[in-house]
Amino acid sequence: MRGMDPRQAGLTAAVALALLLVAACKREENAYVPPPPAEVGVAKPLAQRVTPYLDLTGNTAPVNFVNLEARVVGYLQEIDYRDGDFAKKGKTLFVIEPAPYEAQLRQAQAKVQSIQAQQVYAKADYLRQQDLAKKGFATQSALDQARAKLDSQNADILDAQAQVSLAAINLGYTNVTAPFDGIVTNHLQSVGALVGASGPTELASIVQIEPIWVNFTVSEQDVLRVRQAQTAGQFKVENLADFPIEVGLMNEQGYPHKGVLDYVAPEVDPSTGTLQVRAVFENADRTLLPGYFVRVRAPLASQTHQALLVPDQVLGTNQAGNYLLVVGKDDTVEERQVVPGQLFGGLREITQGLTADDRVIVSGLQRAIAGEKVAPQETKIDAQPSPAP
Numbered sequence: 084m085r086g087m088d089p090r091q092a093g094l095t096a097a098v099a100l101a102l103l104l105v106a107a108c109k110r111e112e113n114a115y116v117p118p119p120p121a122e123v124g125v126a127k128p129l130a131q132r133v134t135p136y137l138d139l140t141g142n143t144a145p146v147n148f149v150n151l152e153a154r155v156v157g158y159l160q161e162i163d164y165r166d167g168d169f170a171k172k173g174k175t176l177f178v179i180e181p182a183p184y185e186a187q188l189r190q191a192q193a194k195v196q197s198i199q200a201q202q203v204y205a206k207a208d209y210l211r212q213q214d215l216a217k218k219g220f221a222t223q224s225a226l227d228q229a230r231a232k233l234d235s236q237n238a239d240i241l242d243a244q245a246q247v248s249l250a251a252i253n254l255g256y257t258n259v260t261a262p263f264d265g266i267v268t269n270h271l272q273s274v275g276a277l278v279g280a281s282g283p284t285e286l287a288s289i290v291q292i293e294p295i296w297v298n299f300t301v302s303e304q305d306v307l308r309v310r311q312a313q314t315a316g317q318f319k320v321e322n323l324a325d326f327p328i329e330v331g332l333m334n335e336q337g338y339p340h341k342g343v344l345d346y347v348a349p350e351v352d353p354s355t356g357t358l359q360v361r362a363v364f365e366n367a368d369r370t371l372l373p374g375y376f377v378r379v380r381a382p383l384a385s386q387t388h389q390a391l392l393v394p395d396q397v398l399g400t401n402q403a404g405n406y407l408l409v410v411g412k413d414d415t416v417e418e419r420q421v422v423p424g425q426l427f428g429g430l431r432e433i434t435q436g437l438t439a440d441d442r443v444i445v446s447g448l449q450r451a452i453a454g455e456k457v458a459p460q461e462t463k464i465d466a467q468p469s470p471a472p
Contacts, residue, residue, distance in 0.1 A: 120458040124446030125410050128391035129464040130439055133427050135388070137308075139379040141299030141330070143371050146363070147263050147291035153179055153278035155256040159286075166269040170261040170289065177259035177270075177286050179278060184257055188250040195243040202236040209233045265291040292373060295366040297330055297342065299379050300357035308383060328362035330377040332370075337428075338380045340364055340371060391437055392430035394464065397445050398423055407437065408444040408451050410459050416444070418453040430464070 153159075161178035164170060209229040215221035261267070268288045278284040329338035342364035351358050362379075364371060371377075398421075399406050409419045419441070424432030437443070442459060444451050451457055 120414065120456045121450035122447060122458045122460055123410070123444050123451050124462045125442040125459040126445050126462045126464045128393050128433065128437055128439060128441065128443060129430065129466060131390060131392055131466055132387040133390045133392075133425075133432065135383040135425060137301065137305050137379075137381045137383055138425070139299050139301065139381065141297045141362075141377050141379045143373050143375040143377060144296045144298050145265075145290045145292055145373045146294055146296055147265065148288065148373075149262055150288050151176060151259055151267075151286045152283040153177070153256075153259065153272075153286055154283055155179060155184065155253050156279040157183065157257065157277070159272050159274050159276045159278055162270055162274060164267055166267070168267055170265060170267050172261055172263050174261045175258050176261060176267060176289075179257040179259070181254060181257040184250065184254040188247065188254050191243065191247040191250040195240065195247055198236060198239045198243050202233070202240055205229070205233040205236045259286060261289055263289070263291050264293070265289040290373060292369055292371070293366050294363050295371050295373065296345065297328070297362045297364060297371075297377060297379065299360055299362075300355070301360055303351055303356045303358070306351060306358050327382060328364075329380045330362075330364070330371075331380075332375060332377055338378065340366075340377075344381075390424070390427075390432045391439060392427060392432055392464065393437075393443050394445055395426055395429055395431040397443065397448060398431055399448075407433070408448060408453070409437075410442045410444060410457060414456050414459060416451045416453050416455055416457055 157179040159177060160180045161175075163175050163178065170176060209226075209232070212221050212226045212229040216223065216226045266289065268290070270287045272278055272284065272286050278286070326344040328342045328344055330340045330342070331338040342362045344360070345363040346361040348359040393407065397407060399408070399418075401418075403420055405421055405423050407419050407421050409417045411417055419436055421436030422434045424434040426432075444457075444459075445462060445464065447457075
């Protein structure tokens with residue numbers, strides 16, 4: 084820059100240097116900077132003692148259910164309940180006109196008295212003929228006739244007394260009573276209707292729901308597990324009442340209804356490979372009604388065992404089976420294949436593939452990629468209030 088002023092030359096050099104610095108900064112801004120490791124929540128499996136159980140489904144059924152029928156012919160005289168009432172055993176529910184049957188009973192009783200009078204005479208005649216025969220004043224034929232008459236009267240007495248019993252039974256049928264404690268359904272006949280004319284006439288039904296049964300089936304595999312527990316002395320068939328069963332309705336949390344085993348079928352159904360089982364529940368509040376679909380939980384053993392539990396929602400599934408995302412010592416994510424067990428509340432037991440010291444990713448799963456490093460944040464798995472039945 085011949086002939087250039089030194090000050091002007093210095094200024095030009097400063098501007099050029101500034102332009103070079105700006106260009107260098109832009110290159111640095113455009114350079115790729117790898118993102119920091121993703122933050123995830125990790126926790127060690129919860130070690131807790133649990134009781135294994137069978138998770139089943141069943142249906143509620145009434146302990147007793149009877150159709151109330153008219154067993155005698157007559158006009159329905161009274162209906163002594165309101166539809167849907169709870170009736171105690173022995174309460175009169177329907178009255179079929181009793182007057183004709185009261186008359187039949189009195190008629191049968193009168194016949195007994197008439198025959199009893201004839202029997203007295205036949206007995207006296209027989210004793211008289213017997214005395215005369217001993218003195219030689221009566222023939223054997225007359226004595227035999229007197230004896231036959233007395234025997235006939237004795238038989239007639241028995242027949243007449245039987246007729247009295249039948250008349251009393253028929254009179255009793257005019258009062259239709261509750262055979263057990265239960266809820267009576269709506270009446271099917273009205274007062275004044277002729278019932279029993281062409282056979283038994285259904286009047287209503289009565290259902291016992293306190294206590295109530297729950298019927299369910301157990302698979303052959305689970306039957307073998309129960310038998311194994313029985314062999315180990317944990318379960319005895321003769322102690323069914325000591326074997327607890329819990330159920331819950333579809334809209335209920337957990338298993339709030341407590342009962343006991345009531346019946347176990349003696350054989351497995353070969354067509355279904357299942358065993359029919361029944362439990363009984365007190366049902367004092369009558370929450371359970373016949374026909375409900377219920378969830379059933381039955382403890383498999385009386386003894387608890389130590390289990391490793393993780394939140395059920397962190398368990399993943401792939402073609403190889405179930406897996407958990409575990410963070411190694413170098414903070415690298417590993418996809419660990421595991422074998423899940425039973426569910427206890429919101430926690431799932433892991434029976435294989437996991438140790439008590441493993442760090443399982445319990446939050447931020449969507450940010451964790453197998454083989455990539457993460458920034459683990461230590462957390463804790465909360466224990467369930469009651470993981471065992």
